[in-house]
Amino acid sequence: MKTAALPTEDQIxxxxxxxxDSIRDAIVDRRLAPGTKLSEADVGALFNVSRTLVRGALQALSYEGLVNVEKNRGAFVAYPSPEEARQIFATRRLIEPGILREAAKHMGPSHFQHLRQLLMEEGRLMGERGQTARRAEIKASGDFHLMLASMTGNAVMQRFMDELVARSSLVIALYGQSAISSCGHQEHQDIVTAIERGDLDRACHLMIHHIDHIEADLDMRENKSSDLREAFKL
Amino acid sequence: MKTAALPTEDQIxxxxxxxxDSIRDAIVDRRLAPGTKLSEADVGALFNVSRTLVRGALQALSYEGLVNVEKNRGAFVAYPSPEEARQIFATRRLIEPGILREAAKHMGPSHFQHLRQLLMEEGRLMGERGQTARRAEIKASGDFHLMLASMTGNAVMQRFMDELVARSSLVIALYGQSAISSCGHQEHQDIVTAIERGDLDRACHLMIHHIDHIEADLDMRENKSSDLREAFKL
DNA sequence: TTTGGTGAAATTGTATACGATCGACTAAGC
DNA sequence: GCTTAGTCGATCGTATACAATTTCACCAAA
Structure with a gap:
């Protein structure tokens, strides 16, 4: 499922x-490692455009928290600190139960159908192995939360969730332990079931624990060389 | 209280x-009316800079929802529709109770002092009359919510609230009925008191009703000339 | 070997130039 | 007189040019 439609020729x-969108996908998909420098000239050459457009894109990504722009030094793929990661998940715990309740108000049979379909796809991916499958799995996992947000019919909430999910994906790619993420799938299913039964309290409860589990599966010990860099640059 | 410090000379x-920041302040302060065109050349001339920098600023403001950029037509001060306004307040109802609880965890005596001080200032402004005082009042009212957000120590939440408060100010400026906004001040005080007593349930309850009241004080009937404009432009 | 400084190369910041698009006005035709 | 086509001006979109800053390699001195 391509994110950007490709016309017949490459003169898009x-x-x-x-x-x-291309850079964001690459970051969220972990094809671009955190800390990678995104030189304006290089990116521009890659897309055959001038630095002007690249700058606009990088500025937008910096607003989303996926890229850090340092004055006179350039743009880098974000390297979220453990503290940042904590804040992202704290925010998700804060707003996702509300989103769930809001979404439930607007959900009809077709919405449940869409959710179930997404969960099927998610389950299918879990069966597979390999880097690509894992990426797709992370993405699908995020899509579940985004779909719920879209069902609120509230564009503001949707945008907030877009940002939170994208940044979460980056964090998971950074600190995630490959092993246990599979339990998330079952939790998604349980949440949908609870909503379907009208037991929103339980659904919210499950959602919070689900987010807890995602966060708990991270290994966020201070590590790597880049932390030193961050420490002394600030 | 100037928002941008002015050095001795104007060659800042x-x-x-x-x-x-200048444009945002002007929008939130209602010195720029919704729908106003922000021509790149004009703004640039005003600040003595090229269109390049202006474009960056306008793009950033468009992310914040304070400006709409229409392709090949230019940037306009946002004219939030009633539906947009509804979504903004719905989102605030969703996250502000959580912010309040989170902030309460980190609050010590000095924090309460700061809040009380802000409320005093707010009360003082309420006594005065005139356009300027009303602007300052709207701003102070927003600052209360922003201060709570800052006390969470969570930068993500803080940024979300920044955006929500700014857009709320725009909505209030657009649809607000000048009369009743004074009751908000008492509600702010009640909320602080409830937090101070440790009665967070009550504080959240008050907060939600407070937001309800703000929204209820708006007259969002479809009106004005600009709505026609919007209607036909889309 | 390490430290410190200097200069060139690379990269970003900002301004400007030029082509593209949109809107308004005018004029011609019905 | 109203509609419609065409031109002109203004404004935006993108590329490029130039200035400012940083980075890095190189060399000299401790």
Missing amino acids: DVSTQYIR | DVSTQYIR
Whole structure:
């Protein structure tokens, strides 16, 4: 499932939007490692556009928290600190139960169908092995939360969740332990079931624990070389 | 209380950041009416910078929802529809109780002092009359919520609240009925008191009703000339 | 070998130039 | 007189040029 539609030839309308989405996908998919420098000239050459458009894309990504722009030094794929990660998940715990309740108000049979379909796909991916499958799994896991957000019909909430999920994906890619993420799938299913039964209290409860589990599966010990860099640059 | 410090001479370091803040303040303060066109050349001339920097500022403001950028037509001060306004307040109802609880965890005596001080200032402004005082009142009212958000120590939540408060100010400026906003002040005080007593359930309850009241005080009937404009432009 | 400084190369910050698009006005035709 | 087509001006989209800053390699001195 490509994120950007490819016309027959490669002379697409390569706009800022397209570049932004491409880079974001690459970051969330972990094809771009955290800390990677995104040189304006290099990226521009890659997409055959001038630095102007690249700058716009990088600025947008910096607003989303996926890229850090340092004055006179350039843009880098974000390297979220453990503290940042903690804050992201704290925020999710804070708003996702509310989103769930709000979404439940607007959900009809077709919505449940969509959710179930997504969960099937998610389950299928879990069966597979390999780097690609794991990436797809992380993505699918995020899509579940995004779909719930979209069902609120509230564009503001949706945008907040977009950002939170993207940054979470980055954090998971960084600190995730490959092993246990499979339990998340069952939790998604349980949440949908609880909503379907009208037991929203239980659904919220499950959601919070689900987020707890995601966070607990991370190994966020201070590590790597880059931490020193961060420490002294600030 | 100036928002941007003015050095002795007017040859300040006029960067994108400065332009963005200036425009945002002007929008939130209602010195720029919703729907106003923000021509890149004009704004640039005003700040003595090129269109490049202005574009950056306008793009950032468009992420915040304070400005709408229409392709090949230009940037306009946002004119939030009633539906948008509804979504903004729905989102606030969803996250502010959580912010309140989170903030309460970190609050010590000095924090309460700061809050009380802000409330005093707010009360003082309420006594005065006139356009300027009303603007300051709207701003102070927002600052209360922002201060709570800052006390969570969570940068993500803080940023979300920044955006929500700014957009709320715009909505209030647009649809607000000048009369009744004074009751908000008492509600702020009641909320602080409840937190101070450790009665967080009550504080959350008060907060939600407070937001309800703000929204109820708006007159969001479809109106004005600009709505027609919007209607036909889309 | 390490430390410190200097200069060139690379990269970003900002301004400007030019092509593209949109809107308004005018004029011609019905 | 109203509609419609065409041109002109203004404004935006993108690329490029130039200035400012950083980075890095190289060399000299301790």
